[in-house]
Amino acid sequence: MTSASPHPVITVSNLKPGMFVVGIISQRGEMEIAQSGLVSNERQIAALVARGVLRVRVDLSRSQLSQDKAPEATDKPGAPIPSMRAMQEPRVQGEGRELKIRRLYQEARELQGKFIRHLKAGEPIDITPLAAVAEEMVDTMFSHGDAMLCLARIRAKDAYLMEHSMNVAILLANFGRYLGLERNVLKELTLGGLLHDVGKIMTPDAVLNKPGKLTDEEFAIMREHVVHSHDILKATTGITPTMLEVAANHHERLDGSGYPRSLQGEQLSLYTRMSAIVDVYDAVTADRVYKQGMQPTQAFRILLKGAVTHFDEGLVTRFIKCMGVYPVGTLVLLSNQRLALVMQRNELTPLKPLVKVIYHAAQRHYLEVQLLDLAKPGVSETIESTVDPKDYGITLANFV
Template sequence: MISASPHPVIAISSLKPGMFVVAIISQRGDMEIAQTGRVNDERQIAALVTRGVLRVRVDLSRSKLAKASPPCTAEQPDSSSLSMTAPQGLRVPGEGRELKIRRLYQEARELQGKFIRQLKAGEPIDITSLATVAEEMVDTMFSHGDAMLCLARIRAKDAYLMEHSMNVAILLANFGRYLGLERSVLKELTLGGLLHDVGKIMTPDAVLNKPGKLTDEEFAIMREHVVHSHDILKATTGITPTMLEVAANHHERLDGSGYPRHLKGEQLSLYTRMSAIVDVYDAVTADRVYKQGMQPTQAFRILLKGAVTHFDEGLVTRFIKCMGVYPVGTLVLLSNQRLALVMQRNELAPLKPLVKVIYHATQRHYLEVHLLDLAKASVNETIESTVDPKDYGITLAHFI
């Protein structure tokens, strides 16, 4: 029986051709959805059953039950159809939890996209499902924060708006947890992060995606997205003052040089100051169509340079401590010339995180993937520097 919810969870036996799958909720196997999409035929359902899938979440508004799409072929691919793949990289104990975290991330992305589509279409807006996911993200940050931060390193140049908002949400949850904020506040900050840039749907694509420096007139248009975000969210049921503050004030600066209201000093609350730091950190580390993203350590320098004038100096210091000397998802060069991905921080020994070794830097070839705890007494390797994965043609998403 399918519930009245727009995104019900159903048993695999109830899945029908034409239904749009948002996420796998439970399973016995280790299959993942590479991209959400519509189930085209019974063969795809059979494949899900074979791979141990038990329950899935579907989007009824995007399902086409009356007229299912024809089977997808190699000659005529369906870009909206469900795609399945086995996870890449290392299989480690507790990976079932990691799969659940991936699905949570995927579900949040899908609900984000639905919210934006509804806004563009002028349809009624309901943030209930997104609020539920935000609460789950906060809970997951407490139990598996490093895994969540790893996912925030997966980026695609053509999906910046949603990925930036997802990452701001994750980073706010992580930062707020580090600062000891109440979980109820963390949920509001997380949902505020997910929605903070929604006003960009009103920004012309020619300005939003311009491959170069904006003119003064174009920058004035770009700045308006904050006002649009405020207006959209203020008119949305369920939005709290904290969520509204994240959206409306994340471009304000301590010295009053920010926008849109040129707030300064004590006019900037803790949440505004946190949002400003997190927003800039993620923005400068992101690859865009027209620019290459910085490494986390470079982003820290940008924040430190702007401390006192633009950002709260004490909060910048605490944010860097929160993220760690080598943030999760950073590619590092080890003393034995191996490249490794930082998977888990070590608060007691920040220079010795848990890493995943993947590549030989001098011989230029991939290695058998394995985990290495740099804090163990038996391990002699140390980190020499951070590395840009693009310098070696490495796609981090394959190993996270």
């Protein structure tokens, strides 16, 4: 049967010699495997299976198959990750920077989950493993901060609680580094971010995941999560005052309109003010089951609008500078109608970051992935605007 898509996703069991693979969509294990090329024999397919590959995307136009042998798609059309190298024996590549950072991100997620499971089960809590991960996250922020920030932009709607906490931790580490805070403080802020919403395990699911505006009664219940977070962490060995402050005060506001204690003005420390900004930024840019997340530039406007009354105006300005005009992980439209993912900021020329070109907006098709430094001499392309990837059906996770 002929697939409706020229680049269908198929299970590896349906892969046949003569098919041209343009991307590995899912796999078990942690090995990186050559992404694309022509499959010439069954031995290559067996090697892919042995290495845990589950689904691949194929290019029918480059496959050496008759139309009646074209595969049936098992997924919606998405983003291929093309490469020009031939599909030799699938090879394990060296553990590069990106893979290490993904593993660190996943380890932190797993430890978060373990912490929460132990809490729910009433079992003893040990934050030592999470503290070690937080320290490694801080170190990684200094060496490969943009790669960490890029991961923080890619998340799933159904994992909001975990990923929001992860992202708050990453954003606090990044913001604190920008402000020149000492590393031991950055570690505490990062771990505080990882645990700042732990009290939500006490919030009823019907309130926590309600697809719509909360009633006054429901909002009162929701607000209690901050008190629960404070109580849980205060009773946990190894929690410092800074970590406790992040958890207890991230919903407080300068004008006293926040909760749970309606603190105001000088009662809000630097860490509280930082946490409030970061928490709101990540919350409003997140896709939820019941709402679409804002683009970073829209989130900046929300923060600027709330400056002075809700947020520290000077810190908001510095946070925006820290994140960059076009934050890492943002999809942008170039002057030649190509869409590109911002991969690395450029502090000297903020309007000209390093981007990954992936799609032609006018012709509506994917392009061979290309890294482009907009600040490099001779590069004429410029950024025209930010773009919502959903408008083009683009899954950014395929390109990170």
